[in-house]
Amino acid sequence: MAHDEQLAARVRALLAGRDEIAERRMFGGLAFMAGGRLACAVLGDALLVRLGADAADAALDEPHVRPMDFTGRPSRGSVFVDPAGTAADAALADWVERGVAFAAGR
Numbered sequence: 175m176a177h178d179e180q181l182a183a184r185v186r187a188l189l190a191g192r193d194e195i196a197e198r199r200m201f202g203g204l205a206f207m208a209g210g211r212l213a214c215a216v217l218g219d220a221l222l223v224r225l226g227a228d229a230a231d232a233a234l235d236e237p238h239v240r241p242m243d244f245t246g247r248p249s250r251g252s253v254f255v256d257p258a259g260t261a262a263d264a265a266l267a268d269w270v271e272r273g274v275a276f277a278a279g280r
Contacts, residue, residue, distance in 0.1 A: 185221070213277035
């Protein structure tokens with residue numbers, strides 16, 4: 175699965191200058207790691223955000239959010255945010271920060 179290069183560039187810009195962030199090809203897309211732990215990833219045109227089980231369950235009530243599901247079984251702890259949920263820069267920044275905060279243990 176190819177990833178949306180424009181979305182990846184927007185995420186990259188939000189994370190620029192942070193020493194703890196690294197990019198890695200993962201899941202057929204582009205993952206952003208914080209301190210070696212997955213924070214978020216661009217898969218196709220969606221943003222995968224790792225939030226932890228409780229926060230991911232709560233996030234499913236938000237618009238444009240769906241369970242992360244690769245294998246027919248949803249993954250507890252991560253969600254997909256569809257393009258409409260990341261179109262605004264502030265919305266994208268919020269999702270990225272949530273993923274980074276989880277990965278960093280905050």
